[in-house]
Amino acid sequence: MIKLRILSIISALLISFNLQAQDFPSEYWHFGEVDLNDGSTLKGKLKYSLEEGVESIQIIVNGVIKSFGAQNVRSFQIMDAMTKRERYFYSLPFKQAKGYVKNHFFELLEDGDPYVLLIRERIAEISETSYDPYWGSNFNTRRRVLVYDFYLMDLYAEIRQVDTRKLETMLVYFGKYKDKVEAFIRVNKLDYQDREDFLQIVRYYDTLVGPEEGS
Numbered sequence: 001m002i003k004l005r006i007l008s009i010i011s012a013l014l015i016s017f018n019l020q021a022q023d024f025p026s027e028y029w030h031f032g033e034v035d036l037n038d039g040s041t042l043k044g045k046l047k048y049s050l051e052e053g054v055e056s057i058q059i060i061v062n063g064v065i066k067s068f069g070a071q072n073v074r075s076f077q078i079m080d081a082m083t084k085r086e087r088y089f090y091s092l093p094f095k096q097a098k099g100y101v102k103n104h105f106f107e108l109l110e111d112g113d114p115y116v117l118l119i120r121e122r123i124a125e126i127s128e129t130s131y132d133p134y135w136g137s138n139f140n141t142r143r144r145v146l147v148y149d150f151y152l153m154d155l156y157a158e159i160r161q162v163d164t165r166k167l168e169t170m171l172v173y174f175g176k177y178k179d180k181v182e183a184f185i186r187v188n189k190l191d192y193q194d195r196e197d198f199l200q201i202v203r204y205y206d207t208l209v210g211p212e213e214g215s
Contacts, residue, residue: 031046033078107121
């Protein structure tokens with residue numbers, strides 16, 4: 001009985017480890033290029049962090065690691081080592097909740113009209129409950145997941161973070177077309193908190209807005 005109990009505990013620990021053992025793009029070195037505010041360009045292996053408090057990029061140039069904050073960088077691009085896709089980031093001024101403006105790194109997802117879709121990623125920790133059939137009880141595990149925050153930049157270069165906590169709060173950003181956008185989401189069974197699905201939503205909205213509205 002003791003051996004069986006130990007095996008059950010080990011099994012639970014392995015499940016927990018597998019849930020937590022995930023890779024994230026910010027943990028990799030990618031080949032990239034950085035355009036600095038002084039007009040110079042650097043190329044090499046690049047690593048980035050968009051987390052609050054440690055938002056920066058590191059790039060290896062001639063064997064030396066150089067670090068830059070958003071205030072020193074105009075833009076940077078990488079060939080993502082995980083997805084093998086090119087990704088483009090820009091340092092843009094964003095008004096904080098307290099009212100002051102500070103530059104942050106935003107990834108460009110869609111250069112649309114009237115909305116430009118920007119995103120920022122962060123690593124969040126969530127708790128999950130799993131069931132142990134041998135003991136007939138539940139156990140809790142925690143794992144890290146990649147979460148995307150969406151931002152819309154309008155024709156006046158104002159950047160607003162999209163509130164995706166509820167469908168109703170998300171639809172506010174689409175004004176008089178929110179009913180059509182909602183129908184589009186439901187028909188296509190889109191998850192508006194998913195990166196690729198939200199991109200489809202913004203692209204659809206851009207098709208609804210006439211030239212006179214976008215000017």
